[in-house]
Amino acid sequence: MIAETGHYALILALGVAILQTVLPLWGTRTRDPELMAIAVPAAQMQFLLIALAFGALMTAYITSDFSLATVWQNSAAAKPLLYKISGVWGNHEGSMVLWVLILALFGAAVATFGSNLPPELRANVLAVQGSIGVAFLLFIVMTSNPFLRLDPAPLDGNGLNPVLQDPALAFHPPFLYTGYVGFSMAFSFAVAALIDGRIDAAWARWVRPWTLLAWMCLTIGIAMGSWWAYYELGWGGFWFWDPVENASFMPWLAGTALLHSALVMEKRDALKVWTLLLAIITFSLSLMGTFLVRSGVLTSVHAFAVDPARGAFILGIMGLFIGGALTLFTWRAPLLKQGGIFAPISREGALVLNNLLLTTACAAVFVGTLYPLLLESLTGEKISVGAPFFNLTFAPLIVPLIIVLPFGPMLAWKRGDALGAAQRLTAAAAVALIIAVAILAATKRGPWLAPFGIGLGVWLIIGALTEIATRVRVFEVGPAEVWRRLRNLPRSAFGTLLAHGGLGMCVIGIVATTAWREERILALKPGEAADIAGYHLTFDGVAPRQGPNYRERVGLFSVTRSGAAVASLEPSKREFTVERNSTTEAAIHVSWRGDLYVVVGDALKEGAYSVRIYFNPLVRLIWLGAVVMFMGGAVSLSDRRLRVGAPRRAGSRAMPAKAAA
Amino acid sequence: MTRKQRRGVLIGTALAVLGLAVGLVLFAMRDSIVFFYTPTEVAEKQLAPGTRFRLGGLVEGGTVVRSEGTNVRFVVTDRAKQLPVTYTGVLPDLFREGQGVVAEGVMEADGVFHADSVLAKHDEKYMPPEIAEKLKAQGVWRGSDAK
Numbered sequence: 001m002i003a004e005t006g007h008y009a010l011i012l013a014l015g016v017a018i019l020q021t022v023l024p025l026w027g028t029r030t031r032d033p034e035l036m037a038i039a040v041p042a043a044q045m046q047f048l049l050i051a052l053a054f055g056a057l058m059t060a061y062i063t064s065d066f067s068l069a070t071v072w073q074n075s076a077a078a079k080p081l082l083y084k085i086s087g088v089w090g091n092h093e094g095s096m097v098l099w100v101l102i103l104a105l106f107g108a109a110v111a112t113f114g115s116n117l118p119p120e121l122r123a124n125v126l127a128v129q130g131s132i133g134v135a136f137l138l139f140i141v142m143t144s145n146p147f148l149r150l151d152p153a154p155l156d157g158n159g160l161n162p163v164l165q166d167p168a169l170a171f172h173p174p175f176l177y178t179g180y181v182g183f184s185m186a187f188s189f190a191v192a193a194l195i196d197g198r199i200d201a202a203w204a205r206w207v208r209p210w211t212l213l214a215w216m217c218l219t220i221g222i223a224m225g226s227w228w229a230y231y232e233l234g235w236g237g238f239w240f241w242d243p244v245e246n247a248s249f250m251p252w253l254a255g256t257a258l259l260h261s262a263l264v265m266e267k268r269d270a271l272k273v274w275t276l277l278l279a280i281i282t283f284s285l286s287l288m289g290t291f292l293v294r295s296g297v298l299t300s301v302h303a304f305a306v307d308p309a310r311g312a313f314i315l316g317i318m319g320l321f322i323g324g325a326l327t328l329f330t331w332r333a334p335l336l337k338q339g340g341i342f343a344p345i346s347r348e349g350a351l352v353l354n355n356l357l358l359t360t361a362c363a364a365v366f367v368g369t370l371y372p373l374l375l376e377s378l379t380g381e382k383i384s385v386g387a388p389f390f391n392l393t394f395a396p397l398i399v400p401l402i403i404v405l406p407f408g409p410m411l412a413w414k415r416g417d418a419l420g421a422a423q424r425l426t427a428a429a430a431v432a433l434i435i436a437v438a439i440l441a442a443t444k445r446g447p448w449l450a451p452f453g454i455g456l457g458v459w460l461i462i463g464a465l466t467e468i469a470t471r472v473r474v475f476e477v478g479p480a481e482v483w484r485r486l487r488n489l490p491r492s493a494f495g496t497l498l499a500h501g502g503l504g505m506c507v508i509g510i511v512a513t514t515a516w517r518e519e520r521i522l523a524l525k526p527g528e529a530a531d532i533a534g535y536h537l538t539f540d541g542v543a544p545r546q547g548p549n550y551r552e553r554v555g556l557f558s559v560t561r562s563g564a565a566v567a568s569l570e571p572s573k574r575e576f577t578v579e580r581n582s583t584t585e586a587a588i589h590v591s592w593r594g595d596l597y598v599v600v601g602d603a604l605k606e607g608a609y610s611v612r613i614y615f616n617p618l619v620r621l622i623w624l625g626a627v628v629m630f631m632g633g634a635v636s637l638s639d640r641r642l643r644v645g646a647p648r649r650a651g652s653r654a655m656p657a658k659a660a661a
Numbered sequence: 662m663t664r665k666q667r668r669g670v671l672i673g674t675a676l677a678v679l680g681l682a683v684g685l686v687l688f689a690m691r692d693s694i695v696f697f698y699t700p701t702e703v704a705e706k707q708l709a710p711g712t713r714f715r716l717g718g719l720v721e722g723g724t725v726v727r728s729e730g731t732n733v734r735f736v737v738t739d740r741a742k743q744l745p746v747t748y749t750g751v752l753p754d755l756f757r758e759g760q761g762v763v764a765e766g767v768m769e770a771d772g773v774f775h776a777d778s779v780l781a782k783h784d785e786k787y788m789p790p791e792i793a794e795k796l797k798a799q800g801v802w803r804g805s806d807a808k
Contacts, residue, residue, distance in 0.1 A: 234754070344670040356675055360682045367686055381696065384715055384765075388693030393685040397678075521750050523730045573754070582754045601731075601751035610731045610751045 003068055006056025007147035013049035014137040016042055020130030024123035036119050039126035040111040047108035050101045057146050061088050067153035070146050076159035076578045078549045086170035087160045093146035100136045102181040124192030132184055135317045143309045159578040168228040176221030176248055180286040182214020183255055187283035190276045191325055194332040204266035209637055215255045216633035222248050223626030234584035234599045236614040238622055241390040246369040247289035253362035254282040257355045264351050268413055270340030273333045284322040291318050346416040350408035357401040364393040402456050406463025409496055428466050432459035446515040453511030460504030464497045495636025502628030509621030518615040523608040533615035535596055536560045550574040555600030571600045595619050700742040710770040715763055722758040748776040756781040
């Protein structure tokens with residue numbers, strides 16, 4: 001009964017979404033304020049109905065209602081509650097419901113908090129948002145019904161894939177989807193502006209908080225996925241340039257570019273057409289990510305022939321929205337008035353360079369991800385484009401970006417003083433260089449470029465600090481005055497500091513762990529020991545253990561460092577009974593120097609076990625950096641100018657392209 | 662600086678960055694792409710020793726032999742041809758006889774494939790589709806009834 005209610009709610013939501021698309025658009029055409037206003041309750045109702053459906057599905061998972069096909073396939077009675085809940089989105093059908101839930105949530109948020117938007121813009125935005133909802137609700141109802149019943153109902157389910165039974169992965173999809181789907185707001189605003197035929201600086205101010213929120217969630221979502229892969233897959237790697245990862249990384253790169261170009265638009269009324277295009281591209285990449293992951297096309301171009309309805313349907317949605325938006329763009333964009341000219345050396349110029357490098361890097365990832373699919377569908381030849389390709393193309397495009405990044409915030413709008421900025425950054429450059437040279441002298445192994453990579457990270461962090469220091473005149477005025485100035489700085493300045501500094505932390509983590517990671521693969525018998533990175537590990541044997549829904553074989557290791565006991569590590573190999581599947585659980589000892597990472601493998605001859613030990617220096621900085629970037633976004637989001645919201649457009653329709661400051 | 666010059670700088674920079682990107686992509690495409698073959702294709706193509714590729718197939722039953730340390734030898738089959746593989750390291754979870762496997766490495770002159778990474782993709786549900794498909798094409802796919 002609950003499931004049927006959910007199914008019914010989903011179909012009703014589809015109906016409401018259709019109304020939300022058609023009526024407000026009709027209203028803006030005919031200048032009918034009542035028709036336009038329908039968008040607001042429709043968006044709220046659509047969200048409530050999808051929330052009802054989602055709640056029904058979750059109830060079915062929590063109560064282990066195996067008469068539902070998806071619950072039977074992806075859950076089991078013996079599974080811990082957390083994974084029953086995360087099981088809702090751990091599969092195709094449920095994850096699509098989560099997708100539309102977040103989509104509707106964003107729509108409802110604009111409807112509820114967007115009372116200061118001009119009514120036409122709000123109606124158009126909600127209509128476009130509604131049309132995305134129509135497409136995906138139709139997709140769910142027609143090809144991926146999560147409420148499909150089984151008769152007779154099985155006694156127990158198949159369980160969730162054990163590698164997915166993990167706290168980080170439980171929350172990875174919601175964050176990732178909030179990121180993906182959050183960019184739909186920028187898309188809807190862009191399309192609405194194109195329908196409207198005008199756009200101004202205030203537009204950017206409305207779009208920026210949504211884009212920022214989406215970007216923050218995507219950042220954390222990607223970091224969680226990477227963190228999960230690091231400790232769960234047992235290889236100790238943090239990024240594999242796997243197509244699924246790239247599918248989430250491309251919207252992130254484009255979204256980062258969008259955040260920066262929207263900044264130019266908001267402050268200087270320039271780059272309008274480009275920002276619109278970027279908004280469309282960013283959400284298109286999100287759609288493509290959904291398509292790549294959901295259609296099964298990644299493992300093989302023919303895989304989606306296994307379930308042609310789904311793959312073709314999402315491809316159709318993608319074609320419709322990307323094609324439609326780009327057509328609208330080519331038709332309407334020339335109408336938009338360009339404003340704000342600037343010299344090449346200026347804040348705008350720096351942000352244009354940022355956009356250029358980010359989008360080009362994104363394009364390189366795009367080529368590497370899609371080329372194998374294209375080649376296979378054209379020639380049948382199967383190739384894999386792996387890490388070497390991406391390292392070779394991505395890094396040379398991102399390094400220049402990192403080098404020029406600290407200059408950006410130092411330059412004035414319109415016309416900047418490159419020499420002045422360089423002078424103020426001399427100290428940062430000197431510190432970075434000294435650290436790089438010191439590391440080069442101290443390390444005996446690893447590529448010679450690595451110390452300079454660390455230097456780049458330091459350059460980012462100190463460069464970001466220098467910007468704040470310059471603004472509060474640390475070296476010119478007394479501490480009381482500095483404090484006063486610090487308190488008067490807008491929060492977005494600290495947001496910038498955190499975001500750029502966080503990126504610097506990521507860079508240091510990535511370079512250090514890539515260049516100086518140590519690895520031992522051994523066959524150890526109980527009583528034997530191994531040395532790595534100053535640690536001495538003694539293998540004390542293995543012991544069987546019983547978990548809530550698995551059995552495991554635990555390897556016992558005691559770790560000492562210079563004779564003193566440091567930790568006892570217990571990596572294990574788990575056998576999941578219901579799922580008939582096994583996972584490797586790494587044991588990690590964390591210190592400020594880095595992670596000691598131990599994995600125990602198969603039993604070998606004569607009582608020995610295969611054991612893999614890694615030392616990953618400073619690897620935590622990668623995820624810590626992502627968290628700092630997230631916090632930067634949050635601080636920036638709390639900035640007064642976004643919190644208060646954009647002021648009303650000055651003037652009426654007769655006087656477009658003028659925004660109150 | 663006139664408006665025209667400004668635009669020139671912008672377009673020039675954009676072209677330079679794009680040119681760099683295209684150059685990098687083409688260069689990387691040539692050097693870092695790995696082809697995927699089944700044992701039958703390996704036999705047909707007569708690959709030169711030292712060629713790097715990905716080998717996909719099933720681990721033939723009864724062929725997994727562990728020797729000293731963590732070295733392991735096994736035979737990958739597509740039910741038409743076999744290819745011996747040697748690998749030193751820890752095998753992934755669910756590396757099992759009769760299951761799908763993808764190994765990346767180099768074919769040596771002795772006719773043995775020296776793998777430096779081995780991926781086994783979970784149980785029957787997760788049979789790498791590229792293998793399933795090639796096996797199907799050759800009419801030897803046993804399907805998910807293997808449970």
